[in-house]
Amino acid sequence: MSETIDWSKLAEVEKIKYDSNYLRGTLAESLADPVTGAIAADDTQLSKFHGIYQQHDRDLEKERKRQKLEPAYSFLIRVRLPGGVTSPKQWLQMDRLADTHANGTLKLTTRQAFQLHGVIKKKLKPAIQGINEVLLDTIAACGDVNRNVMSHANPAESDLHAAVYELAGALSAHLMPQTKAYHEIWLDKEKVADSKTEVEPIYGIRYLPRKFKIGVAIPPYNDVDIFSQDLGFIAIEEKGKLIGYNVTAGGGLGSTFGIPEAYPRLADVIGFCTPEQAIEVAEKVVLVQKDHGDRTNRKQARLKYTIDRNGLDWFKTEVNKYLGYELQPAKPYEFSRNGDRYGWKKGTDGKWSLNLFVEGGRVKDTEALQLKTALREVAKKVGDAQFILTGNQNLIIANTSEKDEVNRILKKYGVWPVQLSGLRQNSIACVALNTCGLAFAEAERYLPTLMDKIEAILAEHDLTKQEIVIRMTGCPNGCGRPYLAEIGFIGKSLGHYNLYLGGNFNGTRLNTLYKETLSEEEILAELRPIIADYAKNRSEGEGFGDFVIRREYVKETKQGKDFKH
Known part of the structure; x- marks a missing residue:
């Protein structure tokens, strides 16, 4: 088969995947190499399928170069948690x-998952084994x-919510890679005698040509930003019963400065x-x-470009052909918001859930706020609580009878309790500096300060x-979904950001x-008169x-192809 493929026309990663022996590559050898804190270049691509990104501390970059040392390599581990x-x-x-x-912290991601940061190479395998000890894993968290798979946050809210959560798990399981490479490399399981039979x-x-993301939402709450997903399922109910799902396809928010054919799309x-x-x-x-x-150009490899290149009617026809039947016409629905609802909420079973803001x-833990210690104590002392990660980087302490x-x-x-502005309650920031190699500017470490002002x-x-x-990312790749924000910031260079306006409160418009x-001074100078105008001239209930x-501060972006950086 390989002789029939012209690799010169394909993206380099395509050959790496093909030659990887179902995602094994030389990962085991890279992990055992004591000479460097990094893994081999091809293995950095394959490691993503195992839930890992190789990074380095960019705060130390100049000093490490001055001392003629290799970068301070470490790894991000992402946990799959449908x-x-x-x-x-x-x-x-x-x-x-x-x-x-x-590094002593947990990151709650915009895909309802955990990330560990600052894991050095010799601790990668023990960390992943520790994750698997409690029936979690990192398979297919990247790659x-x-x-x-994301879903509406609390399955205990109703039978409908439970069904949506069940679908998220079933989708995740059904679309899981079947290779045994993960279990061999990280969990020391017996190697497949002849992996060619896999x-x-x-x-x-x-x-796939590129990453693929799925979300499931329950109107009127669009808390998974359903239109940012490659594939989405919008739950439709009648008289409290789930009758099915409206299917969405072709979302994706990654783009690239200077390449207009790479754009966000709903x-x-x-x-x-x-x-x-x-x-x-x-x-x-x-x-x-x-x-x-x-498969020739990774910047054009997401499903959104497949649809735009061939046309939406073509895509619908292909999906129906693959199915062997036609999808039914979409049902009416309406979204009212895309953020989280904070505070305590009592469930139908009499138990309580608290949606907690996590900046x-x-x-x-900081001097001002010992969040990590507090949540550890809750986990130890409140045995019936669940911990539910939301799609907006927040946490629900859920379904407990021990509210007091x-x-x-x-x-x-x-x-808790704390006073939060309506702006801060609806904020998201990607990791950016100091560990993300793609970031041009700060995001997580800077947005709180900017929001103060x-x-x-x-x-x-x-x-x-x-x-x-309000959302901020350190680069245009869109990990914090900045293109759906009413006020969006994307890092252009250190200390400088592009300012985007005009998304809406229910996540249905770029x-x-x-x-x-x-600069910060210029950002505040631009926002000040707009905010004053909003205070004076907004209509009742106008976002x-x-x-x-x-x-007319900006014109509405009606489709992804029209988006400009």
């Missing part, structure tokens, strides 16, 4: 591994496969399926992308309670570039993103 639900035992294990094998029934030997609704059809629909959409996605998704004990612990450490402007106009979606390469379009 639907975001964990037990107290699993939370405590992740908390412990953060201290013993990583050219279906990644962590098959990947869905992915084949070269897997998914289209392509039809409706019954609950029994959802798994099959997902598989066939993945197969259409596997067979027709661009930047970073669980750590949770309140006591959180109050003891200053975690924007909040001061909001306070001047009595707008601190007004909910406004924003638009307002001004380029702004900030809708206002800036009505007042």
Whole structure:
């Protein structure tokens, strides 16, 4: 077969995947190499399928070069966690591994997953084994496969919520790579005698052209940003019963400065399926992308470009052909918001759940806030609580009968209750510097400081309670979903950001570039008169993103191809 493939026309990673012996490569040898803190170049690509990214500390980069030392390599480990639900035992294990094998913090991601940062090479395998000890894993958390499946946060809210959570788990399991490489390399399982007999029934030997993301939402809450997903399922209910899902396809927010043909795109609704059809629909959409996605240019390899290149009607026809039947027409639905709902909520079973704000998704202790210690104590003392990661980097202490004990612990450490502005409640920041190699500027470490100053402007106009979606990333790849924000910042260079305005509060519209390469002083100078205008001239119930379009600060971006950096 390899003789029939012209590798010179394909992206380099395609040959790496093909030659990897189903994702094994030389990972075992790279891990055993004591000479360097890194792994081999090809293995850095393969390691992503195992839930790992190689990084280095960019804060130390200049000094390491001056001393003629290799970069301070470390690794990010991402845990696959469909639907975001964990037990107290699993939370405590992740908390412990953060201290013993990583940098002492936990990152709650925008895909409802854990990340460990700062894991050095010799601790990679013990850390992954520790994750698996509590029935978690890192398989397919990254790489050219279906990644962590997101769903509405708390399955205990109703039977409908439980069904959606169950679908997220079933989708994740069905689309899991079948190779035994992960178990051999990380868990010391017996090697396959002849791996040539292995098959990947869905992915084949070269897997997908690019990453693939799935989310499941329950209107009116779009808390997984369904239109940012390659594939989405919008739950449709009648009289409290789940009757099926509207299917969305073609979302994706990654883009590249200076390459206009790489752009964010929102998914289209392509039809409706019954609950029994959802798994099959997902598989066939993945197969259409596997067979027709661009393997020559990774910047054009996501499903969104496959659809735009061939047309939405073509895509619908292909999906129906692969299915052997037609998707039904989409059903009516409406979204009202795309953020989290904070505070305590009582379930139908009488138990309580607290949606807790976690700034930047970073669980750590500081002098001002001992969040990590507080959550550890909750996990130890409140045995019936679940810990549910949301799609907005926050945490739900869920489904407990011990509300008073949770309140006591959180109050003891200053975690809850707290007063948060409507802006801060709806904030997201990617990791960016110091570890992400793609970042041009800060995000997680800087956005809280910038929000302090924007909040001061909001306070001047009595707008601190007004909910406004604000997001910041260190580069245009879109990990923090900045293109859906009412106020979005994307790092252009150290200390400078592009400012985007005009997304909306329910996550159904892309924003638009307002001004380029702004310093902090310039950002505040640009926002100040707009906020003043909003305070004075907004209509009843009008969101900030809708206002800036009505007042023509920016024009509405109606489709991804129109988006400009």
